[in-house]
Amino acid sequence: MSLFHTLAVYGREARTQILSTWRTPQFLIPSLALPLLFYGVIGLGLSHGHEEAAHAMLANYVIFASIAPAMFGFGAAVAAEREAKLIELKQIAPLPAGAYLLGRLAAALALVGLAVGLLGVMAYFGGVVMTPWRWAATLSLGLVSAVLFALIGLNLGLRLGSQGATAFANLLFLAFCLFGGLWIPLDVMPSWIGHIAEVTPSYHLGQLSLMLSGLKPMADVQGHLSVLVAIAVAAVIGSRIAWRRQAA
Numbered sequence: 001m002s003l004f005h006t007l008a009v010y011g012r013e014a015r016t017q018i019l020s021t022w023r024t025p026q027f028l029i030p031s032l033a034l035p036l037l038f039y040g041v042i043g044l045g046l047s048h049g050h051e052e053a054a055h056a057m058l059a060n061y062v063i064f065a066s067i068a069p070a071m072f073g074f075g076a077a078v079a080a081e082r083e084a085k086l087i088e089l090k091q092i093a094p095l096p097a098g099a100y101l102l103g104r105l106a107a108a109l110a111l112v113g114l115a116v117g118l119l120g121v122m123a124y125f126g127g128v129v130m131t132p133w134r135w136a137a138t139l140s141l142g143l144v145s146a147v148l149f150a151l152i153g154l155n156l157g158l159r160l161g162s163q164g165a166t167a168f169a170n171l172l173f174l175a176f177c178l179f180g181g182l183w184i185p186l187d188v189m190p191s192w193i194g195h196i197a198e199v200t201p202s203y204h205l206g207q208l209s210l211m212l213s214g215l216k217p218m219a220d221v222q223g224h225l226s227v228l229v230a231i232a233v234a235a236v237i238g239s240r241i242a243w244r245r246q247a248a
Contacts, residue, residue, distance in 0.1 A: 010099050017103035018110050027072065032115050035065035039119055044126040051127050052215070058123040059209040060182040062142030063202055065115040067176055070149035071156075071169045073108040078157025079165035101154070101243075108150050109143060116142040130213060137212040145205050148228065149176075151235035152201075158242035176202035201231050 022028060043057035120139050130138070152172065156165045177183050179193055180202025186194050197203040204224040210216040 010102060013099045013103035014106035017107040021073070021107040021111060027077075028111065031069045031072075031111055032118070034068065035061050035115055036118055036122065038064070039122060044122065051129065054123065054126055055128045055130070055213060056210065056215055058119060058128055059138060059213040059215060060206050061119055062116050062139060063145050063180075063205045063209055064177055064182045065119055066112045066142050066146040067149050067173055067202065069111040069115070070108045070146040071153040071173055072166070073111070074104060074150045074153030075156040075169035076162055076166040078104065078154060079160055080162040082157065083162055105147065105150055108146055112146040113143050134212060134214050138209055141205065141209050141212055145201075148201055148205075148232050148235070151232060151239055154239045155235060155242060158239065158245075176200055179203070180206055182206055198227075201228055204228050 039057060039061045043054050043061060116139050119142075120135065124135075153169060156168050156172075159165075160168060179196045180200045181189075181197055182202055186197055186203075204227050207216070208221070208224050211218050211221070
């Protein structure tokens with residue numbers, strides 16, 4: 001198969017997965033509505049007149065907006081398709097290895113990109129002020145974050161049934177938001193929660209987002225990145241092992 005035909009197959013698979021996501025309102029609407037509703041009510045409503053609070057919540061909510069589409073798109077959705085033997089069909093079909101997974105990732109990124117973009121629009125008209133490069137860096141980090149959460153979700157989807165994957169995805173979603181400090185600042189919570197936060201990807205991504213948005217000085221960036229890289233590598237290895245077992 002030529003490179004052109006290979007890319008065409010990848011493109012068609014990505015288009016199929018994106019269309020499938022858009023045609024699933026029970027997944028699409030909550031994924032978009034939750035971060036927008038939370039930020040509109042809490043970030044802009046309750047912090048009206050306090051631009052810094054709305055600014056800080058935007059930095060956290062771009063990470064929050066990336067978790068659900070990635071975790072559930074790769075967790076519950078992959079588990080359901082695996083139970084229906086659709087993944088086995090994909091694996092034996094004349095389809096390049098990884099086209100299905102990249103298609104799923106494309107669908108998740110499209111949804112996260114829309115959610116993050118709408119958050120940015122709300123924040124801009126809500127009075128949040130940043131330089132253009134900080135806007136771009138903050139919103140882009142939210143989009144890139146989806147890749148890591150998708151890898152975590154993929155591990156769930158390839159190992160658990162649809163109900164188990166949904167339950168664990170919900171549990172991790174809540175844990176990442178709460179213990180990562182995305183909903184409530186860690187400095188007003190018990191100290192033991194801060195220790196848990198240090199092993200969650202959402203905490204480190206949130207800290208980087210606050211730095212990129214200009215609310216915190218650029219400090220210990222290497223430490224945050226090291227933890228994120230370690231989590232990503234572990235998730236890739238785990239996904240690869242589970243995918244091979246699925247194909248066996």
